[in-house]
Amino acid sequence: MIETERLLIEKLSVEDAAFILDLLNTPSWIEFIGDRGVRTITDAQHYILDGPLKNYEQVGFGPYLVKLNTNGLPIGICGLFKRDILDDVDIGFAFLPDYMGRGYGYESASAVMAYARSVLGLTRIIGLTTSSNHSSIRLLEKLGLRYEKKIILRIDGEESLLFGT
Structure with a gap:
């Protein structure tokens, strides 16, 4: 779907269940995104389907x-999300620990944002993260998004920071 200097970015399929199972159970996913209760390949397949x-x-x-x-x-994954409670589409990303801090987040997110603008016609893209996720904050700022406000997205009431273009 999208190719960059080092990466291929494509739609997920149920064949990616083993990878999704690993990713969703990394400590950083659970800490910053949340435990999705995906514990088996079958759970991961349902996660991808749903x-x-x-x-x-x-x-x-x-x-x-x-x-x-x-x-x-x-x-990792990088993509676009339309949440019912937000007017704008947000960009999200997560990588396996061995591939964090190597520029893959910026490379993939830049390409996905360009795709969102040129192919999907999106004019505004936002980013969401927790105040403790310093890596995501730096990446969102590097992508040209700026802090706008705090919002509550999660059931546990934890605040998220909203960054916008």
Whole structure:
């Protein structure tokens, strides 16, 4: 779908369940995004069917699989999310620990934002993160998004920071 210097970015499929199972159970995913209760391959398949695949069908976008273009190894996800409670589409990303801090987040998010503007016609993209997720804050700012306000998204009442273009 999208190719960058080092990455291939494509739609997720149920065949990616083993990777999704690993990603959703990393400490950083659980801390910053939340425990989705995905504990088995079957859970991961349902997560993909009920989330990404449903989003592709309903809104035309969603989270995308990020793979190394040299060997096709999946290293993370980066994509676009339309939440019912927000007017704008937000960009989100998560990577396996071994691939964090290597510029893959910026490379994939820049490409997804360009795709969102040129192909999907989006004019405003936001980013959401917690105040304790300093890596995500730096990445959102590097992408050109600026802090706008605090909002409550999670059931536990934790505040999220909203960054916008």
